[in-house]
Amino acid sequence: MSEIIVSIRDLVKSYGTQRVLHGVSFDLYRGKTNVIIGPSGSGKSVLMRQLIRLEEPDSGAILFDGQDIAKVEGRALSMLRRRFGMVFQHSALFDFMNVFENVAFPLREHTTLSRGEIRDRVEERLDSLGILEAAKKMPAELSGGMQRRVAVARALILETELVVYDEPTTGLDPLTTQTVDELILEAAAKFGVTSVVISHDMASVFRIADQITVLNFGHVEASAPPESLMEVVSDEVRSFILASGIDPRSITKIRKN
């Protein structure tokens, strides 16, 4: 396995009296597709919100290149966030901007590029993801798959090192799901980013993952490559994976170069 980019150590998070994360520890690997799976209520989304610092953990550390994401504030946090990209479950595109403006938004906010330079860079990114013809469309005019593409383009427009995908295939038909899986790998291959995918779509997980971390009731059950995952998880998690109706051994992993 390659170099560690993010190291999560003893992460604890509670809401009122309910503890959701009970000392979660695992690593994310640079340039790889790291997938976090788990049943509903296992704490995946809560973990994602700590990882991108939408919330602060009660205790523990999230070390990104040696910096603790859970502790940084102000300008340091702002600088750190620019190295992250986020693709939300339903894309979260700004509905009052068209596709071009959505993708150009981070550049307008954080760079001093001229209008022409921004236009060139956005068009190049839209073209590389096959959505240049949709540049003038509003998000509501796009299909779910296209919206995910725009969200990926927006997440990758700055010098992003790590992209977090929150259940990227939820609500999509099987064909579009496959397209999104390919898109995640395509983005990683073309732009050299590390991907963190939070999902409970088992077929999709085993198609794209280099490393799978299983979360169960706020604990890390296992963290292993997909080939060996079934051998190290508990019976409960094995049943959860098999209950999705797929046999992980029969799924062919997508390879993108």
Add this chain to the structure above:
Amino acid sequence: MAETELKPPKDRAVPKELLESLLIRLAAPFAEVGILTRMCVSALRGMVRPPFRFANYVSAVEFIGLGSVFLVSLTGLFTGAVLGLQLVDNFRQVGLENQTSAVVGFALSRELGPVFTALMVSSRAGSAMAAQLGSMRVSHQIDALKTMAVHPIQYLVSPRVAAGFMVVPLLTAVFNVVAMVGAWFVSVKMLGLDSGVFLGRLQQMLDGEDITQGLVKAAIFGFAVCLIACRQGYYASGGAEGVGKATNQAVVHSAIAILALDYVITAIIIGQGLF
């Protein structure tokens, strides 16, 4: 005689859950003031710290101001007209109909103008702002702003409250002028008052202090209405139902705030003789 069986006394203690729920309800208004104060400080800080997004301010002024001109004018016209109708008719019975314009002008500039304008802005622009921010919240667009290292309150709330502060006094001035036209039309053209007397009494009785007081109130109302609308939308939760609730609460809370602030400001102004 058989010994009476002793029954344990009924537990008269208030259940803990009930007590907690009561305390939460009692503390809610204070918590609300706290949330609004924090958002207000954050929004004010956002106005004076870079980056300055002038386009967002222009867009907010256009939405609150230009979008409300017609509604405010229409409301003003009918308010003035009905005041003229009521006052001329009643004042005639005691021979005071010549005072109509002075009373209408005084009532409009000090009270009705700012209050009605702010209520109209709250029902049109405030509800729309709450719905827009609420929809952004439940669809994670506000989270997306944060992850892109953009301060959501500076980006979304600061321009709106600044626009409310600047635009509502201007809309109030429009309301007052149109309402006076409505009152003049009914009093002079329909009920036969002398136009010269109407305008003369207005000029004689109404002074700058009355107008300034109304405009100061309007600025404070504008700020409050937009802050409340943004607060309701920004912290909306619970999907479409939550957005609907936020929109509804934005209008209700704004109406209460306008009337309560009107009383407080008037008391301060009259008590200390500021104007």
